[in-house]
Amino acid sequence: MSHIQIKNLKKSYVDKRRVARSGKPDAASQEIVVLDDINLEFEEGEMVCILGPSGCGKSTMLRMIAGFDQPTSGEVLINGEPIDGPRADNIFVFQHSGLLPWMTVWENVELGLRHLEDKEEKDKTIQEYITMVELTGFEHHYPHQLSGGMQRRAELARAIAVNPDTLIMDEPFSGLDFLTHMKVREEVVNMHEYIKKTTLIVTHDIDDALIMGDRVIVMSGRPSHVKLEKKLNFGRPRDLARNHELSELREEIFFMLGISYAV
Ligand SMILES: Nc1ncnc2c1ncn2[C@@H]1O[C@H](COP(=O)(O)OP(=O)(O)OP(=O)(O)O)[C@@H](O)[C@H]1O
Ligand SMILES: [Mg+2]
Helix, strand or coil: CEEEEEEEEEEEEEEEHHHHHHCCCCCCHEEEEEEEEEEECCCCCCEEEEEECCCHHHHHHHHCCCCCCCEEEEEEEECEEEECCCCCCCCCCCCCCCCCCCCHHHHHHHHHHHHCCCCHHHHHHHHHHHCCCCCCCCCCCCCCCCHHHHHHHHHHHHHHHCCCCEEEECCCCCCCCHHHHHHHHHHHHHHHHHHHHHHECCCHHHHHHHHHHEEEEECCCCCEEEEEECCCCCCCCCCCCHHHHHHHHHHHHHCCCCCCCCC
16 A cells, blocks of 8 residues: 555635625636646655646645645545544654744754653764754754755754654755755755655756656646656666756656746
8 A cells, every 4th residue: 555645636725706706606716626636646765756837736735645734525545544634743844944943953853852761862863863964063053043055954854853754845945046955955865865754845846856756746737637757767866967768858847847948
């Protein structure tokens, strides 16, 4: 059985302004279908990257997987069980600015490890994650004393310290400069290699998806359905320019997203 199953998922919203304008609710004007009949499965430990045009419903889909929002119809199953609310015990939603500003890097990472009673074990684990994201020496800095990229890496350490079964990341590299983006992306790949947990990443960057994903999913514009699903059976690190199959796929996805030439 797949770790996460999305079955016949549909999500629509009621456009209240249109109803107000027309004065009376009529079926055609009030429903905006965002996601339409989505069927997907995510395997245990898989890293899946999701691409799609802005507004197609990627965040909406992640929210439903995390249990923050309910489908209009269809269902999301985790380990075969329908999800009916947020499950902090096994899903971690990675959100930019998730660090608590009044706590140091060490204390932020420690938050996810409150269950560990043995202080020595706890300290060792915190240090291990901080070292993993290359923040050694910055343990006692506050978030505002870190660069944007360092903050993002500290957020990553905090996320993996929680040891979730599933990590959900909605545009984890947004707002980072080019080099920092690449650095944090590398950290996410390392992190996944290390913890091997199911990881779902929404990104706007086709190269991110092709470099990181065990699988890439491309969604269509609204009402959104799955336009392409492709397994990426390539080792890492990946060189997109030299890998013929990946370069072709890159072009295909550009085209699919409405860009007629790959840049
Ligand atoms: N609570 C809501 N009420 C009404 N409409 C909503 C609500 N949440 C989302 N939508 C609509 O659903 C659509 C999809 O939104 P969503 O945020 O999931 O898109 P997205 O693919 O994540 O876009 P982006 O790439 O820009 O982040 C949008 O048209 C949005 O206006
Ligand atoms: Mg979004």
